Amino acid sequence: MPKKIAAGNWKMNGTRASLPDAMAIAATPAGDCAVVLCPPATLLSQMGTEGLALGGQYCHPNASGTHTGDISAPMLADAGATYCITGHSERRADHGESDADVCAQTEAAWSAGLVAILCIGETLAQREAGETLAVLTAQLNGSLPNGATAENTVIAYEPVWAIGTGKVxxxxxxxxxxxxxxxxxxxxxxxxxxxxxxxxxxxxxxALENVNGGLVGGASLKAADFAPIITALAAS
Known part of the structure; x- marks a missing residue:
């Protein structure tokens, strides 16, 4: 059976003042679910606590080098991460990351021993044009390297038109x-x-048969909002 995962993507939010929320999230009874928080890289090394797995929000394809401002998968692992998000639509849009870039990042995550949470999603225009499945299939084919397994990869479907909009x-x-x-x-x-x-x-x-959890944005920032989501997944 696929692992049930409640993953929180804090994006560019959170300071040391947010650490008590992370601890409260870690203390939420999760049953057989994995709970993963992907905070800003500045908080990774401070957030380690029992019951909580950590993830990066991005990794550079190279393990090191002259890439000012970037962070590598080995650095994330060294800071305590065991997961890394790759291919998030905000990275694809804001930084022009292609499927090939995402594929290379996913391979880099694997090389560092991280589980990749690989994101795919269609825009509203693509959905309205009836292109959703074709777009997602192309993204997955271009972004997912050979050698993907249930142990090294999680797939997150995030329709671009529903991220942070209140639309579901x-x-x-x-x-x-x-x-x-x-x-x-x-x-x-x-x-x-x-x-x-x-x-x-x-x-x-x-409750849907092939939904094994969620990659949650804003609702993962506060324990009061994320805990009920974890509880719902544990009960599913």
């Missing part, structure tokens, strides 16, 4: 995509949904 894909829309992804990646790899996941819709989303 309907259960039927999510099920259609996740069922198609399951057919493509096999029965064991974890498939996460991301896009305005919150306490009010988590149980409905996690």
């Amino acid at each position: 894909a309907s259960p039927d829309q999510v099920a259609e995509v996740h069922d198609a992804l399951r057919a493509q990646v096999g029965p064991e790899m974890s498939l996460l949904y991301g896009g305005s996941v919150k306490a009010g819709n988590a149980a409905e989303l996690f």
Whole structure:
């Protein structure tokens, strides 16, 4: 069975004042779920606590070198990370990262012993044009290196039009995509949904057959918001 994962992407949010929330999230009963927080890199080495796995939000394809401002997968691992997000739509849009770039980053994460949380998602225009599955298949084919397994990779479907907008894909829309992804990646790899996941819709989303958890943005910043999502996943 795929592992159930509640992953929080803090994006460019959080300072040392946020550490008590991380500790409270770690203390939330999670059953057989893995709870992963991906804070800013500045907090990784300070956030280690039992019951909480940590992840980076990005890694450079190279292990070291003359890349001012970047961070490598070995650096993330050294700071305590065991996961790394690759291919998030905000990285693709803000930094022009292509599928080939994401593929190289995913391989770099693996080389450092990190599990890649590889993100794919369509824009609103692509969905309205009926291109969703074609777009996602192309992204996955271009971004996922050979050698992907349930042990080194998690796939996160995040429709671009639902990230941080308050809009959520309907259960039927999510099920259609996740069922198609399951057919493509096999029965064991974890498939996460991301896009305005919150306490009010988590149980409905996690009840879908091929949704094994969530990659949560804003609702993961505070324990009071993230804990009910973890609880919903544990009960699913």
